[in-house]
Amino acid sequence: MQPPSGGMPGGPSAGDGQITRTFTPPITLIGTNNPEKSMSSDGESGKITSGELFANDSNALVAVVGQSLAEKNNLSVDDTFTAYDQKIKVVGIYDTGTDFGNNQALMPLSTVQRLSDQEGDITSIVLTINSADNLASVSESASTIVGENGDVTDSASQVASAIAPLENIQTISLYSLVGATVAGAIIILLTMVMIVRERRREIGVIKAIGGSNIVVMGQFVVEAVTLTLLGTLAGIVVGIAAASPITSTLVSSSSSAETSQAGPTGGPGNMMRDGPSERFGQANRALTQSISNIQTNVGWEILLWGMGMTLVIATAGSALASILISKVRPAEVMRAE
Amino acid sequence: MLQVSHLTRTFTSGTEEVQAVNDMDFSVERGEFVSIIGKSGSGKSTLLSMLGALDKPTGGTIKVDGEDIASMSDAKLIRYRCHKIGFVFQSYNLIPNLTAIENVMLPMEFAGRDKEAREKRATELLEQVGIEPDQMERKPGKLSGGQQQRVSIARALANKPSVILADEPTGNLDEQTGKMVFDLLHTLAKQEKTTIIVVTHDLDIAGKTDRTFRLNDGKIREVKK
Secondary structure (H helix, E strand, O other), X not given: OXXXXXXXXXXXXXXXXXXXXXXXXXXXXXXXXXXXXXXXXXXXXXXXXXXXXXXXXXXXXXXXXXXXXXXXXXXXXXXXXXXXXEEEEEXXXXXXXXXXXXXXXXXXXXXXXXXXXXXXXXXXXXXXXXXXXXXXXXXXXXXXXXXXXXXXXXXXXXXXXXXXXXXXXXXXXXXXXXXXXXXXXXXXXXXXXXXXXXXXXXXXXXXXXXXXXXXXXXXXXXXHHHHHHHHHHHHHHHHHHHHHHHHHHHHHHHHHHXXXXXXXXXOOOOOOOOHHHHHHHHHHHHHHHHHHOOOOOOOHHHHHHHHHHHHHHHHHHHHHHHHHHHXXXXXXXXXXX | OEEEEEEEEEEEEOOXXXXXXXXXXXXXXXXXXXXXXXXXXXXXXXXXXXXXXOOOOOEEEEXXXXXXXXXXXXXXXXXXXXXXXXEEOOOOOOXXXXXXXXXXXXXXXXXXXXXXHHHHHHHHHHHHOOOOHHHHXXXXXXXXXXXXXXXXXXXXXXXXXXXXXXXXXXXXXXXXXXXXXXXXXXXXXXXXXXXXXXXXXXXXXXXXXXXXXXXXXXXXXXXXX
């Protein structure tokens, strides 16, 4: 049987640019006791286009062939092909909607184990639990049973992996908030110091014509609070407008980073996909896609926190300004003349 | 009446003590127009600071209407500056963000007068010093030097002070404008019965005041005319 595609891209070449095939890519043959689920691909359920599926507990020499593989080898229902020196009958042809999914054949699990001398061996097994509450205990039991012979992956760890970008965003946001608050406080403090220095003469004049420290301080506190509140309002407007795009960008870049960190899956050297892991992968991709489409909302609670922080910063800035103001002596006005 | 007795002010410069004002005695009657002349560094500004309660003397007394300002608490000094003293500075020192009328209203606000009374009094004073109604709403940057100094004089008169202290009030003005400002101060001193003490370098102006004092090395003596 031939694989649907020709030579492998990027393989060795000779002559007038003709690609010379140096090896035949393997055909994916999956032994399964749940053919309906095994023909799913990338979250899409496969469907039988002709013939029928074999029974879950079948041990006959039968196969369900993907559409691309069937077309390439001119196979239709009731035709046979040879595998493991045995004539295998095609009982159905299916379509998953993807080339990758259509390039494989499914056979009963016990038949494949028998023909390949792998009695009792399996690549993967899917456990379906009755409640999410039992996930951890089932996963733990499965790990104990499997021991060092395999890995147990549960959907919780997949979800945890998928929401990792959100946790990264949360960490970035928290550090950004702390950084912005500290920077804001420093800017306000330095600005107030600068303003008091620049207006030293004015402060001296006000004191000289009968203004008390409290009067001058009050003026600066009002100025600081007003400026900070105006800044806060501008920040809130910009923040609300930019929150969603920034979050999407951060989630997107964070998701990409997570994916590339995990390494590529599939590819020419990995034609045999294990069904359950792939299905977890599909769920993971769907979850990641949902997270990528995340929308942000700015609630009243956040706004009130922001305003509260603003007032704290403004008060701190005003307090420093007040200390500086109280040290300005009105006599300095006369000396500046 | 302003009475100064044994007034002393000492500054420490490094390890050295400098006597800016040294055992000074003089008195000025209410409504008198007095000038103080002297070289730079003779102690003119230090004396004016102490008379205006901006600085405290090292020794001696300054009595204004019988009250010794040298021994007043800081809170009392603020009230004294607000109610009894008016300042006219060489560089006007108007508040740049306030209009002319707001500048004149400011000392009255500190004195606790209501807004209506402040506006009425400020308008009267600005008219008195020759500021046009449209100029009253202008900020200092939009007024000439002479106009700013007239606003400054109106501000000094706002709370009907006993004493107006003017530090080189014509120093930044041309001769003609300077003469107008001086005449204005002279007229107001007579009209409002306010004591005016002017520090000046201009001997012409000093010659036109009721009395002139010369300051030299922290000592004061009256110049006989």
